[in-house]
Amino acid sequence: xVDYRRITVSPIAGALGAEIGGVDxxxxxDDATIAxxxxxxxxxxxxxxxxxxxxxxxxxxxxxxxxxxxxxxxFNTGAGDPExxxxxxxxxxxxxxxxxxxxxxxxxxxxxxxxxxxALEVPPYGGDxxxxxxxxxxxxLSDGMKSMLAGLRAVHSDIRVAxxxxxxxxxxxIKVREDSxxxxxxxxxxxxxxxxxxxxxxxxxxxxxxxxxxxMTDRESKxxxxxxxxxxxxxxxxxxxxxxxxSIAFWDNRCTKHLAIHDAGPFHRRMQRTQIxxxxxx
Numbered sequence: 001x002v003d004y005r006r007i008t009v010s011p012i013a014g015a016l017g018a019e020i021g022g023v024d025x026x027x028x029x030d031d032a033t034i035a036x037x038x039x040x041x042x043x044x045x046x047x048x049x050x051x052x053x054x055x056x057x058x059x060x061x062x063x064x065x066x067x068x069x070x071x072x073x074x075f076n077t078g079a080g081d082p083e084x085x086x087x088x089x090x091x092x093x094x095x096x097x098x099x100x101x102x103x104x105x106x107x108x109x110x111x112x113x114x115x116x117x118x119a120l121e122v123p124p125y126g127g128d129x130x131x132x133x134x135x136x137x138x139x140x141l142s143d144g145m146k147s148m149l150a151g152l153r154a155v156h157s158d159i160r161v162a163x164x165x166x167x168x169x170x171x172x173x174i175k176v177r178e179d180s181x182x183x184x185x186x187x188x189x190x191x192x193x194x195x196x197x198x199x200x201x202x203x204x205x206x207x208x209x210x211x212x213x214x215x216m217t218d219r220e221s222k223x224x225x226x227x228x229x230x231x232x233x234x235x236x237x238x239x240x241x242x243x244x245x246x247s248i249a250f251w252d253n254r255c256t257k258h259l260a261i262h263d264a265g266p267f268h269r270r271m272q273r274t275q276i277x278x279x280x281x282x
Contacts (some may be wrong), residue, residue: 002043006033008048011092016256017239018044021117025049025056025248034065037250041114044130046192046258048241048249054118060145063116063274070275071110072105074162074176075198087117089127089269097199098260101233102208104253104275107156107185113278118251122243123267129241130233130259131251135137137232138192149191151212154205154225157186162206167180172264178230188214189281191228195255196279202255203232204281232257241271254261254278 002009020040023029029037040047054062060083063069075085089096106109113166117129131148134282138146160166162176163184169175191213195205212221241249251258 003010004036004040006106007036007040011044012241013050013239014044015136015237015239016131017048017241018046019048019050021050023049025053025062026053026055028058028061029065029235038066041250041252042181044116045133045135045256046239046241046249049248049250052118052248053246056081059084059116059118059272059274063276066276067113068107068277070277072275073108074158074181074182075174078278083276085174085196085273087269087271087273089264090173091266091268092189095172096172096260096262097174098129099262100207101229101257101259103204103257104206105158106189106206106209107158107187109187110280111189111278112253112275114251114253114276116248116271116276117271117273119243119245119247119271121268121270122245122247123264123269126152126261126264126267127243127269128263129243129249130231130261131241132233132238132257134204134232134237134255134257135195135200136237137203137234138201139198140234140237141231141273146192149228152191153188154191155186155211155214156189156209157184157211158209159184159211174207193254193281196282200255203228204230205232206257233259243271 009018011018071082071237163182164178212218
């Protein structure tokens with residue numbers, strides 16, 4: 001366990017996740033406090049803050065303390081600030097953003113290192129978010145499976161989450177690009193990646209973006225790929241966060257997956273998210 005002097009860190013589950021106290025993000029933080037927050041993120045993989053008050057400027061300023069802001073290519077529809085994604089769920093929505101286990105935007109050559117999600121309006125119940133530790137997912141595999149996965153790469157594509165074929169805009173409030181000029185983005189990434197800061201290995205496949213293995217068909221890839229993706233969110237690898245207005249979740253996108261639960265019924269849910277630029281997956 002890390003010794004913290006400027007923040008309090010309270011784990012919420014055995015696998016990952018901790019609530020951070022003693023900070024007012026909107027007021028600005030000194031370098032030493034930011035360094036402790038980064039250490040807490042690396043130790044707990046996803047960290048949460050309660051009772052925060054952010055506007056767009058302070059949200060982006062906090063994000064930039066950890067890296068450059070990543071502009072999402074599919075949510076960037078030309079409306080509003082491209083550096084902030086407005087995540088809206090309305091009563092009657094048939095689909096919501098993030099309702100499958102995923103890491104964010106992994107079809108990019110350099111997927112985001114993390115994301116900072118801020119709650120503006122939340123339902124009285126429902127709309128929780130689950131997170132899963134992909135270090136544990138890898139470490140719990142057999143030696144034979146680890147050996148087989150070494151050197152294996154997967155194709156990641158955004159064909160399921162954007163574009164005309166996905167057809168999501170008619171079924172939910174938040175919109176993505178579906179215009180005729182849209183083209184899929186695809187990239188190859190190792191199935192097992194090494195975290196650039198901790199040096200630990202973790203699984204790096206997910207339901208939203210991972211399509212098949214390199215030089216294999218979808219059908220050939222499906223049995224093993226399905227196993228790995230489902231294995232990655234076994235209950236003992238997860239934590240669950242219940243939102244309140246003013247809450248923040250900050251997750252390490254390199255070693256976690258997450259899922260938004262679509263159970264908010266007749267209630268609105270309104271949030272905003274920034275992403276932090278990452279690096280090449282190795």
